[in-house]
Amino acid sequence: MIMEAIDALGQQGGSNKLSISKFIESKYEPLPAGHANLLTAHLNRLKDIGELVFLKYNYQRPAPNAPLRRGRGRPPKQKSSMPEGVVPAGTRPRGRPRKDANGPSAPKKVKAVDDPSGEAPTVSKTGRPRGRPRKATPQAAVEAS
Secondary structure, three states, rough: OHHHHHHHHHOOOEOOHHHHHHHHHHOOOOOOOOOHHHHHHHHHHHHHOOOOOOEEEEEEEOOOOOOOOOOOOOOOOOOOOOOOOOOOOOOOOOOOOOOOOOOOOOOOOOOOOOOOOOOOOOOOOOOOOOOOOOOOOOOHHHHHO
């Protein structure tokens, strides 16, 4: 209906939304209540896909030799063509590869023997033990008990 209205009106610089709406109302009498909103939505959709050109608040058909509008974003990468007779390698499955059942197994880890003294067996390179230091007890509380 919109394309028909633009063609029938035949205005030089295109037709505005009001003239398109009046033409549609005169030709197709019983229109829905939200006709203005529907017309706006359809005009925007036709403008976005390139079937209409919006210029100075007027809608018109694009020129027949006009280049197509490029879409938003980066264009897709061109697929490299494989020479004839070359079979592509099979795709690898996702995730970590499975262990070889016949392959060598990892050596068993030896557990460290615990010291009965309860202190840390090794001291780090900085000279301090690992982890958070023990909470210091106040001297007044220790002497009172």
